[in-house]
Amino acid sequence: MFRAVYQIRASFRFVAQTFTRKTNLSSTSVIPSLFTNLHARHKHDEADANEFNKDPGGPPRLFVVQPRFRPDAILKTKLDEALNLANSLEEQRDGYYSTDFAEKELPPHLVVQNPAYRITRADTFFGPGTVDNIKCHLNAEDSKGGVDAVFVNGILTGIQQRNLERTWGKAVLDRVGLIIEIFHAHAQTKEAKLQAELAALMYKRTRLVRVRGSDGRFTFGAPGEAEVVSARGRGSGGRGFISGAGETELQLQRRRIIERRNHLLSEIKEVRRTRALQRASRKRRGGSHGQDMPTVAIVGYTNAGKSTLVSALSDTYLFSDNRMFATVDTKVRNVILPSGKKVLLSDTVGFISDLPVQLVEAFHATLEEVAEADLLVHVLDSSAPNRDEQKESVLQVLQQIGVSNEKLQNMIEVWNKIDLKHDETSVSEQIEEDVDDDSDDWLSPGDGEVKWDDATASFVGWKMSEPDQTKPNELSISHVEVESRDHQKDISNWEQTKPNEPSILVGSGDQPKDVWNCRGVIKSDSTYEPDVKTSAITRVGLQELLDLIDDKLKTEEVAERNVFERKWRPPRDHDTGVVVG
């Protein structure tokens, strides 16, 4: 239990130092950190310290809580990703990780009822049965050596996080928090470190909640030891009897965060200015005929193989690893294309579904470089079972950072890792189901029964729909008719096209209640082909990819020349050739 405190401290040290330095306040009084929380809790474990202190530099041990998804295939991919994320939180020492990722044991984990499909509790996210169930598992883990923190693969509010920490007696990280921590732990350059700190700061800002200490007074003190009320005062109304004092304190914390944020922004600006100058001179030096070298940005989901591909294409070394977000800093390499043209290949940070908005904002400048590249190459892991979903997530981020539609259309799509079988990367062999007190009474999205009906030559049946996020209490059952003769097709992707008025009401209270008649059409299977298939490891498809980059850049140049010519030619009347205006 104690062994990873050191590592967690390293991970969270930057926020603590920041505030101690800048505000003359201890970090605990400004932002309760995971480290502080762990430290407070472990103080009474000093007798055990030696037992768990054999490897003080080891990475933190996380217990993974994965909300359940249907069908099981989707759950498995989500769980695999959560386990990989949990194992990825580790800092390098002297340029190396202390453990080989492939040899790491799977973190302890538990699949629980998904609160998004029921009523998400404002105070604890999960229902009481699930909270207790997780607590039992954590107790069992404690008897085996313990875990340092719980990673809930969902998005928690500050209040939910605090309440869960208090109940479980462990630090709690949600998906956003863990991803931000991984970014910080993996950042190597000054620029990336500043950006990761900025993201962490903005995240912590949303976590400021008031708590009531053991003496009954309200404070922002150590989590896990106080009753959480709300960020705005007693209850949620914000007009509690001590709200005036609370507001002032809250404002103070916020102001300090803003001051630090402004300081970080100015430091980032300075670092970037220097880098931009270096980059510009590099582009000019390598260019020919007075033109700058074009930049090709390699983008994609984390772990798709971007760095390995850039290494292979440029015959240089770039760090690559199975850990997620192995690359947090942009690296640029020169490559000579088959035509003899020189280009800059830019390997950059990977994306993920639900990429925290704080990271997108903090890494804005880095991502802007991606948006401004002359050409984008989108690398996908062809063996990932959720390849389409990963592709969608990457496209969303690219749109979010302002990549033009034209660039997206011109983007080269690469399916990498073709040496691997589809789904070979899956790590979770078995999915352990929990036994919530009331879980059996519930239907989940994806539950249903659909049969082929010869008479109508269609699939007919019913199926639970995904909940409407704006109405989390309402679930619906859909009758489906699916137009397809292909019995083998996965009907989990069917799309509701024509919902009618609810025809029958079943259940009561917070039970599923609306029944909809609708007709569904199966989304077509992914029959599309990428532009190139590669294996960065075995070097298959690399030549083809270089040829394609060459072609695309030539087309770009021609298009640019045309624009240039159009811009400077005096406007003419087409028929007569007479200059007009």
Ligand SMILES: Nc1nc2c(ncn2[C@@H]2O[C@H](COP(=O)(O)OP(=O)(O)OP(=O)(O)O)[C@@H](O)[C@H]2O)c(=O)[nH]1
């Ligand atoms: N089998 C196989 N493994 C590959 C291939 N390309 C990359 N890998 C492995 O996949 C893992 C991730 O590769 P990276 O190059 O670090 O992936 P990335 O996209 O840069 O990941 P992030 O930097 O985390 O976003 C590493 O263990 C690589 O060795 C490939 O073509 N085949």
Ligand SMILES: [Mg+2]
């Ligand atoms: Mg990388």
